[in-house]
């Protein structure tokens with residue numbers, strides 16, 4: 437099993453509903469976020485192009501954050517989801533430095549927190565909170581090993597890219613263009 | 614033209630616009646690790662060569678410093694943790710993959726050895742201070758000695774150290790090299806930061822740490838021959854350090870775009886003046902030149918080059934940690 441996510445940048449309107457859904461679902465403290473939206477502008481007036489990217493932890497296949505962690509608090513669970521055990525984390529920040537995507541943050545309580553792909557929902561067969569609220573349905577989630585999952589289907593049909601592939605982390609959040 | 618804007622979510626001050634989770638604590642910790650490694654490296658090396666009585670400052674007196682500064686370094690490391698109450702988790706795990714983990718273990722072992730090494734020379738130290746008109750220090754050390762002899766177990770460990778100095782010296786020599794390299798590898802293991810992601814960082818930090826150790830010993834020494842020896846060693850180390858720095862930047866400039874961009878911070882960017890002017894100029898070139906003059910017979914107070922090298926070593930680490938956190942693959 438290998439969970440992955442795909443986001444259609446042609447459909448995303450940058451409403452940030454995914455950010456709010458995550459904050460509500462996962463009790464993320466005010467002023468912090470596990471996912472965020474970036475606006476990419478390109479070109480010179482009047483030939484301007486714009487697209488949005490909803491970004492989060494890429495649940496990489498090759499995880500520098502897990503390697504850097506001195507206690508094993510950062511670890512990979514079934515399906516390739518990268519998680520942090522809060523009461524094993526000493527808050528050293530090594531994993532934050534090791535992540536090329538700046539996907540981790542210090543929770544005000546001290547430990548490191550990050551996107552979990554909503555493993556508590558996914559294990560019951562639901563979609564992550566961000567995916568389920570998206571008003572334009574631009575997000576696809578599922579198991580890459582299952583050829584019929586929504587994410588496998590869209591990656592088969594469309595062109596896609598990942599963020600900073602040159603960092604060598606094999607990210608598992610795809611952007612379809 | 615290309616532009617990226619944050620629309621929503623991650624305006625977290627220590628993440629955006631760039632990571633800034635390691636402040637002054639980590640560079641200071643790396644500096645202390647390097648300095649302690651340098652001092653212990655020379656102390657054990659000259660002990661192994663049988664120079665304990667010829668070079669008392671190197672082998673005995675200077676080793677008072679490592680345990681004190683390592684304690685300070687560990688305090689800063691713990692102080693920098695965000696989840697302090699769980700510090701003990703670090704000591705419950707050993708992970709070879711994580712330099713933060715094995716480095717903390719190496720530092721702990723070195724810390725324990727470094728406490729007993731000077732304690733095992735207590736009598737010699739007191740005699741040394743008395744001979745060199747440091748009556749006050751001699752008195753304090755006598756008090757400490759009395760106190761320690763009353764404690765349980767500790768005197769046994771001191772005797773053990775005295776009896777097994779040779780094997781302990783070999784182990785410590787090896788561990789201090791590991792410790793010196795670790796201070797660089799801690800950064801270079803982070804492949805998310807293009808500026809740190811170079812295998813040269815380990816040897817560079819080792820050489821820099823050893824040169825700060827040589828500077829500290831030189832500063833403390835009361836004997837001309839010893840001072841001259843360490844001046845010479847320091848000049849050699851500075852030349853090696855400059856070579857490594859040159860190679861490091863060549864590697865970046867010829868590397869992938871992210872590394873070219875990170876090197877540009879030092880080649881015209883915001884770190885150009887502090888790095889080349891203050892660290893390379895005043896922390897490497899100037900002390901090397903002063904030491905050359907000293908060796909030629911001009912009288913230069915040894916404290917000046919020694920202080921410059923030590924300060925340069927600290928500034929180097931502050932710059933590397935700061936600039937590394939700015940360098941990124943994204944955007």
Ligand code: SF4
Pocket residue numbers: 492493494495496499500501502518534535536537538539540550605
């Ligand atoms: S995106 Fe960052 S935190 Fe997430 S798995 Fe990859 S390296 Fe780790």
Ligand code: SF4
Pocket residue numbers: 504505506507508509510520524525526527528529530531532547548
């Ligand atoms: S901050 Fe926590 S999760 Fe991150 S590396 Fe340190 S101990 Fe591991």
